[in-house]
Amino acid sequence: MSRTTAPPLTTTVRTGPLRLHGDLRHPADLTVEQLRHFSAHQADVVFDCATNGAQHHAFTGPLLRDVITRAEPAFDVRRRKDRSRFLVAVFGRDGHRAVLSWPEIDAEFGNAPVLLATSLDGNPLDAEGSQLVVPSDACGARYVSAITEIWVGAYRPTNTEADLA
Ligand SMILES: Nc1nc2c(c(=O)[nH]1)N[C@H]1C(S)=C(S)[C@@H](COP(=O)(O)O)O[C@H]1N2
């Protein structure tokens, strides 16, 4: 039988959970609802956008540090020089991506209060996906929205003496 009416259009594309993976003992797929199980923080931020000028937003969500810590990065938590090797890459659904370093958000290093937002200006982000919030950034490029993936891993130089040690 041929189709006589068009299928209903979906206006909201619901994202899948955010994939947290890499050098982690407990990689996880996390929904925005699951991010609400972590203790929530707020950030009132202003950042500059190259195309739209100054943007002012209020975000709520857990600290990126707390979410990654739950997944247990494969470093020795007692050793600062082990923790200092780790990178964090954040990917958006449209291909936009940004990197942070673990020491940037580690309490004993930069201690930056970077969030994984569950709401933006009071609106829940369940349909859109979480957004990275980097309050210490002057520009908006690392405020990656509609996050699909976060990779955590150690930087590994090749063919150096340190690598062989
Ligand atoms: N997924 C995704 N997130 C993104 C971008 C993008 O292109 N894709 N652009 C960034 C840039 S350059 C800015 S300035 C802010 C803009 O945020 P706003 O639209 O809430 O003002 O989003 C950031 N997050």
Ligand SMILES: [Mo]
């Ligand atoms: Mo921007």
